Amino acid sequence: MSSSDEEIKKLHKVRKTLMQMLNDRGYLVTDDEINMTKQQFIEHFGDNMTRDNLFMIKNKRYDTSDQIVVFFLIPEPSKDIIGIVPLRKCIERMQSEKIYKAILVTEHGLTTAAKKAVQLPSIRLEVFLDSELMYNVTEHDLVPVHQVLTDEEKKEVLEKYHVKETQLPSMPVTDAVARYYGLQRGQVVKIIRPSENAGTYVTYRYVS
Structure with a gap:
């Protein structure tokens, strides 16, 4: 049939x-x-x-x-x-x-x-x-660019800002974008948003 x-x-x-x-x-x-x-x-x-x-x-x-x-x-x-x-x-x-x-x-x-x-x-x-x-949830106009950091990139970010991973703003592992990328607890994501003043505005999220 x-x-x-x-x-x-x-x-x-x-x-x-x-x-x-x-x-x-x-x-x-x-x-x-x-x-x-x-x-x-x-x-x-x-x-x-x-x-x-x-x-x-x-x-x-x-x-x-x-x-x-x-x-x-x-x-x-x-x-x-x-x-x-x-x-x-x-x-x-x-x-x-x-x-x-x-x-x-x-x-x-x-x-x-x-x-x-x-x-x-x-x-x-x-x-x-x-x-x-x-x-595709990442193609939604309101979803900024997400870049999953490697372990080495994560280490560099934590050292640069002198913070522990858990001190970063968190992203729940159940978040739609986190699920799209298959993220696991402990990973860090770089989020790039457009900014009128700076061109782009970068933040980091710790997957919890």
């Missing part, structure tokens, strides 16, 4: 945002993948595509051993939200591929049990709803 036009339109938008997200995180993504039109999307995946067809594995540009996998989850029959069974299949595939980071894309979210199951010490699982990926 063919996917509805609305479903195809949605999945095309979601996948495009994901490609932009992975590119901004430093993964190897081509311009063709980012700029794929809806018609090209249909030609590539077919008009009877399922969410499974959108599965992908990407590696960092300069470190092919650093990989991430993206699953477009499908709930079990008669259920809307994702339970333990499909989640377990994802984890088993990751273990077989020896990949320890994943983005899980779901239409309606996870059950309470599944939410607990994603909190694993050895595997990092990020969960995004389709609705959260319908647009």
Whole structure:
């Protein structure tokens, strides 16, 4: 059975945002993948595509051993939200591929049990709803430029201003931009805003 036009339109938008997200995180993504039109999307995946067809594995540009996998989850029959069974299949595939980071894309979210199951010490699982990926949050007019600092850059900033990381203004790890970049607690972000007087105004945020 063919996917509805609305479903195809949605999945095309979601996948495009994901490609932009992975590119901004430093993964190897081509311009063709980012700029794929809806018609090209249909030609590539077919008009009877399922969410499974959108599965992908990407590696960092300069470190092919650093990989991430993206699953477009499908709930079990008669259920809307994702339970333990499909989640377990994802984890088993990751273990077989020896990949320890994943983005899980779901239409309606996870059950309470599944939410607990994603909190694993050895595997990092990020969960995004389709609705959260319908647009790129960093392209919003009110969102300033964010630059994730390396450990060395973070050290230089702390030494320059003679502060501890926890003395910087904080950004919650649940912030939409923090989630977009896949930030973790302890990282520091440089935020650049336009300024009428100085041209640009720079601040730093500590991810808490």
